[in-house]
Amino acid sequence: MPITTTRRRLLAGSAAALALPAFVRAQGAVKPRLTVISQWSAGSDGAAITALGKKFEEKGGVWQHSPVPGFTTEMMNKLRAQIIAGDPPACSQLKGPEIAAWSKIAPTVDLDALVAAAGYEKVVAPDLAKLHKPAGKWIALPLQIYSTNMLFLSKRAMDKAKADKPPVTWADFNALAEKMKAGGVPYPVANGGTRPDDGQKFEAALAGISPVVYRAAIMNLDEKALKAPEIKAAFAQVRKLADWMDPNVGAQHFSTNLKRFVDGDMGMMIMGGWAQGVLRNAGFKFEDFTIAPGPSDNSKPVFLLNADAFIFWQRKEADLQAGQTLMAQLVMDPAIQTMYSQITGSIPVRTDVDLSGNGWSDGQRTTAAALKDAIASNQAVLSLAHNMAQENGMTAAMIDVITEFVKNKTIKPEQAATRLAEAVESAR
Amino acid sequence: MNFAVSTRQGRPAASEVLRRLPEYLTIWVPLLLSAAHLIAFSLWTVWISFTPSTLVPVSGWVGLRNYSAVAASRNWQIAFDNLLLFGSAFVLLSLAAGLILAILLDQRIRGENVLRSVFLYPLAVSFVVTGTVWSWLLNPGLGIEKLVHDLGWTSFRFDWLIDRDMAIWTIVIAAIWQSSGFAMALFLAGLRSVDSDLIKAAQIDGAGPVRIYRRVILPTLWPITITVIVIQLQFAISTFDLVRALTNGGPGIATQLPALVVYDLMFQRSLLGRGAAAAVLMLLILLAVLLPYAAWRYIQRRRTNHA
Numbered sequence: 001m002p003i004t005t006t007r008r009r010l011l012a013g014s015a016a017a018l019a020l021p022a023f024v025r026a027q028g029a030v031k032p033r034l035t036v037i038s039q040w041s042a043g044s045d046g047a048a049i050t051a052l053g054k055k056f057e058e059k060g061g062v063w064q065h066s067p068v069p070g071f072t073t074e075m076m077n078k079l080r081a082q083i084i085a086g087d088p089p090a091c092s093q094l095k096g097p098e099i100a101a102w103s104k105i106a107p108t109v110d111l112d113a114l115v116a117a118a119g120y121e122k123v124v125a126p127d128l129a130k131l132h133k134p135a136g137k138w139i140a141l142p143l144q145i146y147s148t149n150m151l152f153l154s155k156r157a158m159d160k161a162k163a164d165k166p167p168v169t170w171a172d173f174n175a176l177a178e179k180m181k182a183g184g185v186p187y188p189v190a191n192g193g194t195r196p197d198d199g200q201k202f203e204a205a206l207a208g209i210s211p212v213v214y215r216a217a218i219m220n221l222d223e224k225a226l227k228a229p230e231i232k233a234a235f236a237q238v239r240k241l242a243d244w245m246d247p248n249v250g251a252q253h254f255s256t257n258l259k260r261f262v263d264g265d266m267g268m269m270i271m272g273g274w275a276q277g278v279l280r281n282a283g284f285k286f287e288d289f290t291i292a293p294g295p296s297d298n299s300k301p302v303f304l305l306n307a308d309a310f311i312f313w314q315r316k317e318a319d320l321q322a323g324q325t326l327m328a329q330l331v332m333d334p335a336i337q338t339m340y341s342q343i344t345g346s347i348p349v350r351t352d353v354d355l356s357g358n359g360w361s362d363g364q365r366t367t368a369a370a371l372k373d374a375i376a377s378n379q380a381v382l383s384l385a386h387n388m389a390q391e392n393g394m395t396a397a398m399i400d401v402i403t404e405f406v407k408n409k410t411i412k413p414e415q416a417a418t419r420l421a422e423a424v425e426s427a428r
Numbered sequence: 429m430n431f432a433v434s435t436r437q438g439r440p441a442a443s444e445v446l447r448r449l450p451e452y453l454t455i456w457v458p459l460l461l462s463a464a465h466l467i468a469f470s471l472w473t474v475w476i477s478f479t480p481s482t483l484v485p486v487s488g489w490v491g492l493r494n495y496s497a498v499a500a501s502r503n504w505q506i507a508f509d510n511l512l513l514f515g516s517a518f519v520l521l522s523l524a525a526g527l528i529l530a531i532l533l534d535q536r537i538r539g540e541n542v543l544r545s546v547f548l549y550p551l552a553v554s555f556v557v558t559g560t561v562w563s564w565l566l567n568p569g570l571g572i573e574k575l576v577h578d579l580g581w582t583s584f585r586f587d588w589l590i591d592r593d594m595a596i597w598t599i600v601i602a603a604i605w606q607s608s609g610f611a612m613a614l615f616l617a618g619l620r621s622v623d624s625d626l627i628k629a630a631q632i633d634g635a636g637p638v639r640i641y642r643r644v645i646l647p648t649l650w651p652i653t654i655t656v657i658v659i660q661l662q663f664a665i666s667t668f669d670l671v672r673a674l675t676n677g678g679p680g681i682a683t684q685l686p687a688l689v690v691y692d693l694m695f696q697r698s699l700l701g702r703g704a705a706a707a708v709l710m711l712l713i714l715l716a717v718l719l720p721y722a723a724w725r726y727i728q729r730r731r732t733n734h735a
Contacts, residue, residue, distance in 0.1 A: 077695065080484060249590075250563075396696055407679035
């Protein structure tokens with residue numbers, strides 16, 4: 001007898017559940033639904049996108065996220081397969097010039113009206129905005145920003161060098177490194193040895209020496225700029241950095257040696273803002289390190305932009321279209337950007353978000369201030385090492401030269417500069 | 429029911445086919461499917477290699493442009509040189525190591541089964557694990573060099589992993605560790621299958637153990653040797669996971685191998701056409717090894733049939 005009752009209830013329940021969407025539709029509203037592909041599945045990235053999904057559901061949407069863990073390239077393989085099959089997700093993670101490249105293989109959504117309604121364009125760094133409207137119309141929206149050239153200083157190494165001020169120019173940096181070495185810090189520069197790590201050293205060096213040449217040579221691939229003396233000077237600075245590093249780093253990830261960095265065995269680390277989150281997750285305290293903008297020879301902060309973004313793919317279904325509108329509104333919302341960045345340790349894309357609140361760290365405040373100053377002096381440029389300045393093929397060709405130079409000390413800076421120009425020519 | 433009826437009617441040919449149908453199905457269906465897959469995808473890759481495909485496959489014809497671009501790239505040149513060095517060093521050394529281990533195990537020693545398992549065990553470990561473990565062991569700041577330093581010999585140097593000229597040898601070391609047990613197992617089987625009458629005859633003639641090995645036993649092993657060489661060579665040519673975990677092509681791009689270049693072109697640089705061209709070049713290298721082997725097998729078989 002009790003079984004029958006349950007069954008009857010179940011039937012009634014499912015009938016109600018089936019009727020519910022019809023009811024909503026009858027009210028004149030489509031329930032927004034969003035299919036999303038990203039590589040963010042674990043750690044703070046996973047937590048942040050899950051929180052975003054919760055917000056989406058709170059607004060009455062159906063959130064269908066399929067994370068593809070691992071490298072970005074694996075996420076791209078899934079995206080490629082779905083596009084070829086004619087079934088792209090309503091929204092997917094994609095960033096930098098890849099947005100322009102991929103937008104040529106499948107139709108995207110015109111977001112201009114939504115962006116205008118949110119007044120978003122005014123509060124986004126100009127170079128960043130350009131990447132998200134490759135043919136003049138907004139088709140993708142940046143979500144969060146990291147700087148790839150933040151300077152992390154180990155408190156204990158600074159004590160050994162009897163220094164307390166972060167270096168401003170590369171000359172200051174080099175002097176401090178010498179002081180650290182003399183003060184008993186075996187390796188004044190801490191870093192990993194992966195390809196992006198090597199790339200970051202070069203881009204930090206060149207952009208710090210001359211953001212103008214960086215923009216011309218790396219972002220615009222100007223032939224004359226690629227042969228400028230600043231390129232050679234940047235390679236020479238990279239050689240110095242490489243000499244101050246632990247040669248045993250090999251191809252290790254930067255996080256492998258964070259303990260030695262905190263212990264003062266390694267002094268300074270040029271790394272993206274995400275390192276702050278990694279340091280904190282590893283149990284280190286804010287007192288163990290300080291964060292400053294990367295060295296800049298004209299003393300005004302240079303900001304190497306790395307920004308995650310969502311691209312929106314055209315779908316015919318009304319519920320997916322409604323979901324895209326809702327998602328776009330959420331991504332541009334300052335409250336959502338605050339929530340997202342506070343989880344991941346990045347800074348918001350919007351330059352008008354107030355970072356004085358409790359949820360923000362000093363490192364994030366420094367980064368946001370540096371971005372503002374850098375935009376004001378036109379020194380916010382796009383990161384090469386993190387695929388923001390060029391498409392993947394060109395980036396890889398350039399990083400080949402850089403990583404070989406870092407690892408092979410017999411290559412002279414002038415040789416490396418020539419090879420870089422040649423690599424650009426053959427990858428064009 | 430059909431089975432029973434057809435047998436009773438006494439049509440041996442048809443019933444035989446029916447009776448063996450499950451066997452045919454289990455052998456031929458998967459075989460044909462995988463052959464079709466293999467051939468279809470190989471042909472598709474060859475086709476892509478002649479198209480201007482980048483992010484997604486597109487039709488079009490660019491002739492040999494992808495091939496010339498790959499062949500002219502520094503990455504491919506380094507990868508090809510590395511393959512020659514790695515391939516020959518790895519095959520010869522793993523052959524030697526496997527043979528020595530097999531001969532030592534062949535001395536009817538105690539605990540042979542345990543030792544055999546120990547030497548074969550690395551084969552059960554995935555290449556990614558092998559690569560990762562060796563990358564720690566060979567790292568001068570963490571592994572063998574540090575251990576020897578801590579023991580007091582501070583001038584000891586073993587930093588091949590970060591030395592771009594020697595780094596390729598770290599891959600040779602790890603690959604030998606992984607697969608010399610496999611060579612050993614094959615050689616041991618070969619050693620055990622030598623006719624004991626032959627050995628006894630040699631002993632009666634007064635030959636010592638060294639001489640028996642050199643003149644009697646080892647010459648019978650050469651068909652196995654060729655098999656081992658071919659299997660190891662095709663492994664060497666397609667090495668990917670081991671080097672990716674151990675050096676990831678570094679320091680710099682010093683330990684690139686063709687499979688890494690293919691992956692890099694296709695999935696990191698989104699240059700499908702060039703990646704396909706590199707893959708076809710790899711296939712040609714493989715064929716250069718496998719075709720002579722197939723020809724040799726064919727000649728062998730004809731010879732035995734004639735005799």
